[in-house]
Amino acid sequence: MKRILVAIAIIAALLVVGGCTASKPTASPTQTKAATPTATPHAIPTSIPSPTVATATATRPLPTETPTESVTTSGKVVDVELSARVILLKTDKGVVLPLALVEGADIFGPNGNEIPLRNVSIGNTVTAKGRRGSNGMLVSEVHVLPPKTKLSDWRIVVGKGDGSVWLVSTKSGPVKQLLPPPADKSFSGYLWSVSPDKKIMAYVRYVDWREDDASASLEIMDLKTLQKKVILPHLLKPGVSWKTLPDDADRAAMVENTPVWNHAGTAFAFISAHEGKANLYLYDLKSGEVRLLASPPYNAAWPKWSPDDRWIIFSDIQAFGVGAGPTGGALWSVSADGKTKARRLSPNEKLFEYVFAWISKRHVLTAFVSIAGNASPTVVNIASGERITPIETGELLRSSYVLSAGAPGKPSASFWTVNSTSSSFWRLPKPIIIENALEFHGKYLPYRGHDGKCYVYRVAERKSVESPEVWCEGDISPTGEYVVKNTGNLLVKKPDDHLEISSTKSGTKVNAYLSDVPTTKWAPDGSVLLAVRYRGHMKKDLFGIDPKSGEVSLIMRDLDYMPGKFPVSFLHRVP
Numbered sequence: 001m002k003r004i005l006v007a008i009a010i011i012a013a014l015l016v017v018g019g020c021t022a023s024k025p026t027a028s029p030t031q032t033k034a035a036t037p038t039a040t041p042h043a044i045p046t047s048i049p050s051p052t053v054a055t056a057t058a059t060r061p062l063p064t065e066t067p068t069e070s071v072t073t074s075g076k077v078v079d080v081e082l083s084a085r086v087i088l089l090k091t092d093k094g095v096v097l098p099l100a101l102v103e104g105a106d107i108f109g110p111n112g113n114e115i116p117l118r119n120v121s122i123g124n125t126v127t128a129k130g131r132r133g134s135n136g137m138l139v140s141e142v143h144v145l146p147p148k149t150k151l152s153d154w155r156i157v158v159g160k161g162d163g164s165v166w167l168v169s170t171k172s173g174p175v176k177q178l179l180p181p182p183a184d185k186s187f188s189g190y191l192w193s194v195s196p197d198k199k200i201m202a203y204v205r206y207v208d209w210r211e212d213d214a215s216a217s218l219e220i221m222d223l224k225t226l227q228k229k230v231i232l233p234h235l236l237k238p239g240v241s242w243k244t245l246p247d248d249a250d251r252a253a254m255v256e257n258t259p260v261w262n263h264a265g266t267a268f269a270f271i272s273a274h275e276g277k278a279n280l281y282l283y284d285l286k287s288g289e290v291r292l293l294a295s296p297p298y299n300a301a302w303p304k305w306s307p308d309d310r311w312i313i314f315s316d317i318q319a320f321g322v323g324a325g326p327t328g329g330a331l332w333s334v335s336a337d338g339k340t341k342a343r344r345l346s347p348n349e350k351l352f353e354y355v356f357a358w359i360s361k362r363h364v365l366t367a368f369v370s371i372a373g374n375a376s377p378t379v380v381n382i383a384s385g386e387r388i389t390p391i392e393t394g395e396l397l398r399s400s401y402v403l404s405a406g407a408p409g410k411p412s413a414s415f416w417t418v419n420s421t422s423s424s425f426w427r428l429p430k431p432i433i434i435e436n437a438l439e440f441h442g443k444y445l446p447y448r449g450h451d452g453k454c455y456v457y458r459v460a461e462r463k464s465v466e467s468p469e470v471w472c473e474g475d476i477s478p479t480g481e482y483v484v485k486n487t488g489n490l491l492v493k494k495p496d497d498h499l500e501i502s503s504t505k506s507g508t509k510v511n512a513y514l515s516d517v518p519t520t521k522w523a524p525d526g527s528v529l530l531a532v533r534y535r536g537h538m539k540k541d542l543f544g545i546d547p548k549s550g551e552v553s554l555i556m557r558d559l560d561y562m563p564g565k566f567p568v569s570f571l572h573r574v575p
Helices: 002-016 249-254
Strands: 069-082 086-091 096-101 125-133 136-145 154-159 165-169 173-179 189-194 200-207 215-222 228-232 267-272 279-284 290-294 299-305 311-319 327-335 353-358 363-370 373-381 402-406 415-419 424-428 444-448 454-458 463-466 482-486 499-503 509-512 519-522 529-534 540-545 552-556 568-573
Touching: 154 189, 165 552, 173 200, 173 552, 189 568, 200 249, 200 267, 249 267, 249 299, 267 299, 279 299, 279 311, 290 327, 327 353, 499 529
Parallel strands: none
Antiparallel strands: 069 086, 069 125, 086 096, 125 136, 154 165, 154 568, 165 173, 189 200, 200 215, 215 228, 267 279, 279 290, 299 311, 311 327, 353 363, 363 373, 402 415, 415 424, 444 454, 454 463, 482 499, 499 509, 519 529, 529 540, 540 552
């Protein structure tokens, strides 16, 4: 009886831990702590419960039950859940196995011996035998086989829910902690980005945002040697309280300040307020120099590099705001070498103008944000400031954020198809009629024409091709070999929710049994599909999926994830 009570206490404690976190009060920036920064989601650290359970050496009887029929089942574990009464295993066959009734037993393994819960993890194959009674199936025999993953082994950099940053293997999970968790995850953390050549990680380390002792620094790390270097020890003016800085300058330098690499990987742009206001700076990797590029009237934010790395476009934010978005937000441009002074591109500094995409080395397609939605799509020359309104503009497809626009003055000569989320574009020899376009996938733009048929615009061939329906049913892998379709959603949960992966060549389909998946991301070579899975409130896990077999493997628990962003950077594939 004592053992049973201890087990109940352990499981009850696990249910309570992580249920709440203390939050600091919000008030005006000039007095106390402001709202939690939106730049870093606040997940509650949670993992599969792993209580220490003593393994019995003698066979123990099952709780008294009136058997009605025998049950034998097997399958791959796709979910583990701890409830108030039972520990459940859900298999890929849709079978939910209650491994233990808390009142009557611990977890039983072969020969009636207890097994620790840590021996059961997602991706394993479980076989169970038991009998069905009034309380469901009581498992009398459980065999758990370790997973033999077929996943390709990629090294990735991943942010965890506790604020730490890790080097992770898609095949075996966490490899090494790169940055430790901050003491206070709510108001401290990292904003990091990996160079295009995958050798260097640049990051802003911020501590106690909106506290009296708030501080931030800019650092880099060699991802091979793991050596660190401090570039700027202070991103706020030393000896000056954040309260005396211009409004939201501390936010621009601390929680909105992810370093942005140029395409060559030789430099990155960032924001710093170490000179008293939030300005735009550049760090040159070769020379080690930090150079001031621009000091706009308010707060520099969110820099973007031109395709040839010669220009940087950025926003000037009066106040970042919450919910309704920022106040102000004019676009500015400056040459990366600093020889051409920064200039405002937006005609009105009070309206928020943003970049849909670069459409040439010197031109961007922009739009204003208004109450009615995106307005006044405009082509802007970032060098001269010239603004041109396209004479033919397609509908903004809100489902996929694709905008089609004819070339100014010569609508028959070329046609732009622009994706706002990837900043990618194509210059087409002639217009294509798009009824509904899907997401851009590097080499392909799948869309449905007005005739209802599925087409794919192939960038390399510069032409649209009528294609099988599967191309228009989901997210295409970078090689165009697979398409993944999510059969479930976060609002309406069904027992058979899963990811369906289809081959574009053969049409064959495999199912990956993983529900509550808001987003997926392909490896650069399409060999691994990463998936974020919600596991209860504010709990997110990272899984890897083999597109050939549909095999699901848990990579890491407790992911630092914000909707719309995928906190994973692929480094290289391990031979």
